[in-house]
Amino acid sequence: MNELIPLMVIFPIAAALLINLFGFKSTFVKYISIIVAFIIPIIPLASNFGLHYFGGHAPLESSLSGILYHTAITYSFTAFEQLFIFILGILGFFVVLIYVNSYKKASGPYLFLLFMGIAAVSALILSDDIFHMFVFFEIAAIVQVGIVAASTIKDRYEIALKYMIVGSIGSPIILLGIAFLLAIFGNVNITDIVNMINAGFPAASSPVFFASLALIFFGWLYTAGLPPFHTAKSGIYSGAEPQGAALLQAFSVITMVSILIAMVRIFSGLEIFNVILVAFSLLAMILSITMALVQTDFKRMIAFLAVGELGFIGLGMGIGTELSMTAGLFQAVNEMVITALLFIGFGAIAVVCKTTDINKLGGLISDYPKTAIMVLIGGFAMAGVPPLNGFQSKLMLVQSALNAGYPEFAIIIVLISIATFVVFVKVFYLMFLKTKPKALEVSGEKIPKSTIITLAVFLIICITLGLFPSIATDTISGFVGGLL
Amino acid sequence: MRLYDKLINIIEGMKGSTTNDSISGDLVAELTLISTLLMLGIVVRHVSIFLSIVILLGLLLILITNLPLMPKLKKEQEDSLGQMLYYVLVTLGVLFAAVYWGGNFV
Numbered sequence: 001m002n003e004l005i006p007l008m009v010i011f012p013i014a015a016a017l018l019i020n021l022f023g024f025k026s027t028f029v030k031y032i033s034i035i036v037a038f039i040i041p042i043i044p045l046a047s048n049f050g051l052h053y054f055g056g057h058a059p060l061e062s063s064l065s066g067i068l069y070h071t072a073i074t075y076s077f078t079a080f081e082q083l084f085i086f087i088l089g090i091l092g093f094f095v096v097l098i099y100v101n102s103y104k105k106a107s108g109p110y111l112f113l114l115f116m117g118i119a120a121v122s123a124l125i126l127s128d129d130i131f132h133m134f135v136f137f138e139i140a141a142i143v144q145v146g147i148v149a150a151s152t153i154k155d156r157y158e159i160a161l162k163y164m165i166v167g168s169i170g171s172p173i174i175l176l177g178i179a180f181l182l183a184i185f186g187n188v189n190i191t192d193i194v195n196m197i198n199a200g201f202p203a204a205s206s207p208v209f210f211a212s213l214a215l216i217f218f219g220w221l222y223t224a225g226l227p228p229f230h231t232a233k234s235g236i237y238s239g240a241e242p243q244g245a246a247l248l249q250a251f252s253v254i255t256m257v258s259i260l261i262a263m264v265r266i267f268s269g270l271e272i273f274n275v276i277l278v279a280f281s282l283l284a285m286i287l288s289i290t291m292a293l294v295q296t297d298f299k300r301m302i303a304f305l306a307v308g309e310l311g312f313i314g315l316g317m318g319i320g321t322e323l324s325m326t327a328g329l330f331q332a333v334n335e336m337v338i339t340a341l342l343f344i345g346f347g348a349i350a351v352v353c354k355t356t357d358i359n360k361l362g363g364l365i366s367d368y369p370k371t372a373i374m375v376l377i378g379g380f381a382m383a384g385v386p387p388l389n390g391f392q393s394k395l396m397l398v399q400s401a402l403n404a405g406y407p408e409f410a411i412i413i414v415l416i417s418i419a420t421f422v423v424f425v426k427v428f429y430l431m432f433l434k435t436k437p438k439a440l441e442v443s444g445e446k447i448p449k450s451t452i453i454t455l456a457v458f459l460i461i462c463i464t465l466g467l468f469p470s471i472a473t474d475t476i477s478g479f480v481g482g483l484l
Numbered sequence: 485m486r487l488y489d490k491l492i493n494i495i496e497g498m499k500g501s502t503t504n505d506s507i508s509g510d511l512v513a514e515l516t517l518i519s520t521l522l523m524l525g526i527v528v529r530h531v532s533i534f535l536s537i538v539i540l541l542g543l544l545l546i547l548i549t550n551l552p553l554m555p556k557l558k559k560e561q562e563d564s565l566g567q568m569l570y571y572v573l574v575t576l577g578v579l580f581a582a583v584y585w586g587g588n589f590v
Contacts, residue, residue: 211583276583291557408523415520416516
């Protein structure tokens with residue numbers, strides 16, 4: 001059923017509009033949201049793999065060069081896209097579940113933003129048209145600002161405004177890069193551009209092509225939150241509600257992966273591309289982990305770690321071998337689940353303790369033992385402790401760096417993983433094991449069951465992918481084989 | 485001034501680092517930063533061993549004369565919009581120049 005391919009985008013958009021329209025009817029909005037969130041992960045499972053041409057315009061063959069030109073916006077759906085959209089759908093379902101359980105009155109506009117975000121990033125990973133990607137990249141950026149502005153966190157407006165201002169530089173720059181590509185190739189379809197490059201199109205080595213790489217790469221840094229945007233991006237995560245932050249980081253991961261894959265397809269012939277990709281990824285890893293270590297706000301700590309983990313994805317793609325790229329993309333899948341677990345788990349503690357300062361917390365293991373243990377295991381997964389999923393992807397990255405002849409990268413990966421472990425040991429000790437400060441007043445409020453169930457499900461996914469990584473790596477490896 | 489006094493002065497100069505936990509976090513961050521920077525210096529050996537040695541020596545000099553690095557690095561990465569925009573624009577300039585003019589030399 002190839003007809004289901006566009007539905008992965010159209011269905012959440014239609015649902016978002018409907019929910020916004022009936023936003024004043026809280027009960028209706030809650031029920032509809034749960035139903036929609038339940039259906040979203042089912043669509044990619046029910047759909048056949050293949051291509052979808054909007055408007056039914058099939059590609060035309062050039063009588064001169066024999067190259068196929070795509071006249072329609074094209075969506076490409078393979079097992080790789082299925083994996084990412086399914087994981088996103090699962091995250092979306094649990095985020096909506098937590099949201100409708102946490103608030104007596106559901107906000108239509110807030111749920112509208114969540115569903116629009118899901119639709120936007122689904123379109124990004126499906127699309128084979130770089131301008132179409134930009135449109136949804138913009139929607140995703142606005143949604144991220146909206147989700148933060150709609151939270152109840154102090155300083156939310158300031159954080160959202162800062163991200164928007166910084167984005168006002170990143171977005172036009174990426175658009176300018178796309179315009180340069182259009183000027184060179186007269187086309188915005190990625191497959192067409194790649195075919196023209198492979199056919200020896202002369203302008204593919206022109207300075208304008210290099211300029212286009214620089215501009216699109218800069219825009220990609222903004223969307224991924226890699227340096228110099230890491231401070232703004234981590235602010236966005238810490239400024240959102242816990243469940244909102246969990247979904248925001250998933251949006252960032254998918255947007256980053258989608259645009260990165262497009263860049264790999266178009267620019268992998270330029271060696272400078274791999275150099276800058278590795279350089280910025282390493283910078284992200286180093287700056288984020290060192291910043292996480294010196295924070296006293298535990299939400300900000302997780303936010304910095306989330307940004308730093310994206311560096312592992314970039315590093316894997318930048319090394320450029322089949323194993324490293326598979327490891328990088330596997331890390332992306334793991335990152336979505338682990339970071340969501342941590343944002344929701346730590347966020348639940350922040351809600352009941354009404355503080356995010358680790359120096360004001362302590363002794364919470366007696367009040368919240370289930371949450372503490374699940375968050376601890378989630379932290380271990382992020383740090384790369386066996387047999388969890390983070391261990392598998394980081395081990396693959398280390399192996400790939402060694403195989404490619406870069407032992408220095410392998411050492412840096414291990415060093416960053418050790419530092420990540422230190423962050424979690426520190427946070428866990430200060431929040432859960434240290435003597436409870438006298439000034440700390442725990443409201444006695446229980447963590448909602450929906451949150452506990454969500455944490456348990458995410459943990460099961462982490463353990464399953466850790467024990468059986470081939471569930472994801474077989475799919476990713478097949479996709480990377482096609483990419484190379 | 486003895487080494488111990490120097491160390492005390494450095495620690496007293498670290499604003500906000502007042503507990504054992506925060507000091508340990510700062511120290512781990514400092515060590516991670518130094519070790520990863522040195523590793524990055526070694527990576528340059530893939531381009532030129534001589535250049536790598538020069539960069540490592542330069543790095544060592546900068547690291548020794550600027551310790552502790554973390555307070556300075558933290559200050560540069562505050563949530564100030566001015567600083568964010570400054571680094572965004574500097575990165576755009578450096579990236580564009582490196583790719584546009586340096587792309588053919590890699």
